[in-house]
Amino acid sequence: MKTKKLASVPTIKRLPLYLQIVENAHKEGKEFISGTIIAEELELEPIQVRKDLAITGIVGRPRIGFPVAQLITCIHEFLLWDKEHSAIVVGAGSLGSALMGYDELKKRGMRIQAAFDSDPAKIGRTINGVPVFAMNDIAQEASRLGSELAILTVPPDVAQTVAEQLTSAGIYAIWNFTNTKLKLDEDIVVQREDLSSGYAMLSVRMKLRLNQT
Amino acid sequence: MKTKKLASVPTIKRLPLYLQIVENAHKEGKEFISGTIIAEELELEPIQVRKDLAITGIVGRPRIGFPVAQLITCIHEFLLWDKEHSAIVVGAGSLGSALMGYDELKKRGMRIQAAFDSDPAKIGRTINGVPVFAMNDIAQEASRLGSELAILTVPPDVAQTVAEQLTSAGIYAIWNFTNTKLKLDEDIVVQREDLSSGYAMLSVRMKLRLNQT
DNA sequence: TAGATTGTTAATCGATTAACAATC
DNA sequence: TAGATTGTTAATCGATTAACAATC
Numbered sequence: 001m002k003t004k005k006l007a008s009v010p011t012i013k014r015l016p017l018y019l020q021i022v023e024n025a026h027k028e029g030k031e032f033i034s035g036t037i038i039a040e041e042l043e044l045e046p047i048q049v050r051k052d053l054a055i056t057g058i059v060g061r062p063r064i065g066f067p068v069a070q071l072i073t074c075i076h077e078f079l080l081w082d083k084e085h086s087a088i089v090v091g092a093g094s095l096g097s098a099l100m101g102y103d104e105l106k107k108r109g110m111r112i113q114a115a116f117d118s119d120p121a122k123i124g125r126t127i128n129g130v131p132v133f134a135m136n137d138i139a140q141e142a143s144r145l146g147s148e149l150a151i152l153t154v155p156p157d158v159a160q161t162v163a164e165q166l167t168s169a170g171i172y173a174i175w176n177f178t179n180t181k182l183k184l185d186e187d188i189v190v191q192r193e194d195l196s197s198g199y200a201m202l203s204v205r206m207k208l209r210l211n212q213t
Numbered sequence: 214m215k216t217k218k219l220a221s222v223p224t225i226k227r228l229p230l231y232l233q234i235v236e237n238a239h240k241e242g243k244e245f246i247s248g249t250i251i252a253e254e255l256e257l258e259p260i261q262v263r264k265d266l267a268i269t270g271i272v273g274r275p276r277i278g279f280p281v282a283q284l285i286t287c288i289h290e291f292l293l294w295d296k297e298h299s300a301i302v303v304g305a306g307s308l309g310s311a312l313m314g315y316d317e318l319k320k321r322g323m324r325i326q327a328a329f330d331s332d333p334a335k336i337g338r339t340i341n342g343v344p345v346f347a348m349n350d351i352a353q354e355a356s357r358l359g360s361e362l363a364i365l366t367v368p369p370d371v372a373q374t375v376a377e378q379l380t381s382a383g384i385y386a387i388w389n390f391t392n393t394k395l396k397l398d399e400d401i402v403v404q405r406e407d408l409s410s411g412y413a414m415l416s417v418r419m420k421l422r423l424n425q426t
Numbered sequence: 427t428a429g430a431t432t433g434t435t436a437a438t439c440g441a442t443t444a445a446c447a448a449t450c
Numbered sequence: 451t452a453g454a455t456t457g458t459t460a461a462t463c464g465a466t467t468a469a470c471a472a473t474c
Contacts, residue, residue: 017394045467059433060431061474062472064431079413080417097307149415191415194230260444263456264457272457
């Protein structure tokens with residue numbers, strides 16, 4: 001088995017930015033795009049773009065740049081966005097509903113099969129085309145659907161309990177939108193999505209901006 | 214004017230995590246909390262927690278830890294979360310609506326004064342207590358309200374145009390939830406909130422997990 | 427050809443981690 | 451006192467950036 005050098009976290013997080021630009025170039029009918037152009041668009045250094053793209057296995061042509069169609073494929077494959085990921089949304093509040101209607105995710109291979117909520121008014125209905133089940137049926141339904149991933153948008157006080165139910169039902173990855181640090185088996189992938197850290201950055205930069213004068 | 218050493222981006226992003234734990238400790242009536250405890254809770258290194266907290270100006274007591282109440286104040290002040298930030302939501306779709314109802318932000322000083330949308334069905338109504346105005350009235354209303362910050366949740370194709378209107382109306386900071394790279398004056402604070410980078414991390418980690426076997 | 431761009435190897439920079447004296 | 455914890459100074463680690471030969 002080949003031991004590939006792992007990509008760094010910052011690199012992985014930049015790949016979707018590159019992908020978007022390359023897809024735009026593709027729509028415009030361009031066959032090649034240079035790292036220099038991508039870098040300008042995102043206000044990054046060209047060398048950083050080249051280094052990042054290299055991780056996907058793409059090979060560019062000096063003087064010409066990278067083949068657009070192939071680059072899209074390489075990024076997709078690297079991120080596993082060429083395969084479907086089955087997912088359920090747990091907590092069909094406003095954030096959960098927003099995610100169910102988020103086309104970007106669907107385009108990137110995420111298939112949201114079902115949602116779960118404890119509000120009787122929501123159970124049995126569909127939101128953005130996704131059927132809503134009772135929270136109590138999670139274990140049963142998630143097993144039946146064979147879902148890989150759970151998008152967790154429940155209130156923080158039930159997050160830990162619900163997460164444990166999910167793992168029992170065979171879910172091995174959780175996209176955690178609650179601000180609860182989940183304590184689960186090590187082999188469960190938990191990705192925390194933290195709005196407050198973005199808000200912290202924003203606030204500090206606003207403070208700096210105000211102090212400039 | 215004292216030239217403070219700037220905090221690093223990773224440090225700033227971790228501060229809200231610390232804040233949450235310290236606030237919990239406060240609710241439980243604890244007067245002191247050690248960096249070691251905080252680190253355990255978040256699965257970080259104690260030295261990292263101490264270094265991060267130091268940036269806020271807090272002074273701890275050897276053997277005892279950090280004074281809880283004072284630490285909360287220090288983090289709040291550092292993030293400017295002790296002051297109110299006036300904000301408007303531009304694009305009252307599902308994500309915009311979710312943010313209007315997000316208590317966390319309100320607790321951190323964000324005051325959402327108004328929302329804007331081009332859908333006539335929404336204009337004139339209120340969502341989560343926030344009045345919705347017509348998109349055409351942005352310039353006028355934002356100036357009148359004196360808003361500092363705009364939360365941008367419009368479709369990507371109008372993002373740039375709307376952003377320019379916002380800056381003309383005196384807005385100097387934009388929390389950009391669209392996947393459009395905005396091209397604005399350098400003195401405008403643009404904080405991009407990128408769901409796709411989180412999804413990229415999640416996908417790669419799921420891939421690794423699957424390859425483990 | 428001339429010159430822009432790739433990809434590799436080396437240098438730099440900055441964040442994390444380690445070591446340890448000071449402290450209560 | 452003994453021992454846990456802070457805060458400072460130094461060491462390490464890894465990401466970014468620079469330099470440059472190879473290429474078309």
